[in-house]
Amino acid sequence: MSELALFLVRTGFVVVLWIFIFSIISVIRADLFGQKVISRVASANAPKVVSAPIAPNAPGSLVMEPTGSNATKLVIVEGDRTGHNIALDRRELTIGRAEDSDLIVDDEFASTHHAKLVLINNDWLIQDLNSTNGTFLDGSRVGTPAVVKLNTPVRVGKTVFELRA
Structure with missing residues (x-):
C-alpha cells in the first residue's frame, strides 16, 4: 500500500x-x-379558548371538567413514597432520579431528568424529557407536552402521582 x-x-x-x-x-x-424546549412547544400546543360569559346555572350550560389549574399539591398515589405531598408553589417542577429534581424518584425505571411539570396559561402541563421508559398520563404515553387534569394519574417509572386541589 x-x-x-x-x-x-x-x-x-x-x-x-x-x-x-x-x-x-x-x-x-x-x-x-435535559432539554429546554417546554415553553416553545407548550405555547404552540396551548389550547385557545374563546367564549362569551354564561350566567351561572343557566339552562344548557356545560359543566367543565376541572383542569389542573387550581391544583395546589402533587400527591404520590403509588410507589415508594405513597401518600407524600409536594406543594405546587412554583411554576415548574422537575421529576427524576437526580438530586436537583423537585420530586426525586428512586426507581430504576426513571431517568435522571425524566419529566417536567410546568404551569402555562393556567394549566399544568407534563413534558417527558426524552426519558428511556417514557411518562404516562392516564395510561397513554406522553409525546408532546400535555395538560394534566385534576386527579388524573401520571406514571414515572413505578411512581404514580396526581394533581389535587
Missing part, C-alpha cells in the same frame, strides 16, 4: 473516532442537563 493511501486511511480512522467521541459526549450532556 502506498504511503498516501496509508495516510488517508489513518486520517479517516481518526476523524471517525473523533465523531464517535463527540456523539457520546452530546448524548451524555443531553441526559445530564
Whole structure:
C-alpha cells in the first residue's frame, strides 16, 4: 500500500473516532442537563379558548371538567413514597432520579431528568424529557407536552402521582 493511501486511511480512522467521541459526549450532556424546549412547544400546543360569559346555572350550560389549574399539591398515589405531598408553589417542577429534581424518584425505571411539570396559561402541563421508559398520563404515553387534569394519574417509572386541589 502506498504511503498516501496509508495516510488517508489513518486520517479517516481518526476523524471517525473523533465523531464517535463527540456523539457520546452530546448524548451524555443531553441526559445530564435535559432539554429546554417546554415553553416553545407548550405555547404552540396551548389550547385557545374563546367564549362569551354564561350566567351561572343557566339552562344548557356545560359543566367543565376541572383542569389542573387550581391544583395546589402533587400527591404520590403509588410507589415508594405513597401518600407524600409536594406543594405546587412554583411554576415548574422537575421529576427524576437526580438530586436537583423537585420530586426525586428512586426507581430504576426513571431517568435522571425524566419529566417536567410546568404551569402555562393556567394549566399544568407534563413534558417527558426524552426519558428511556417514557411518562404516562392516564395510561397513554406522553409525546408532546400535555395538560394534566385534576386527579388524573401520571406514571414515572413505578411512581404514580396526581394533581389535587
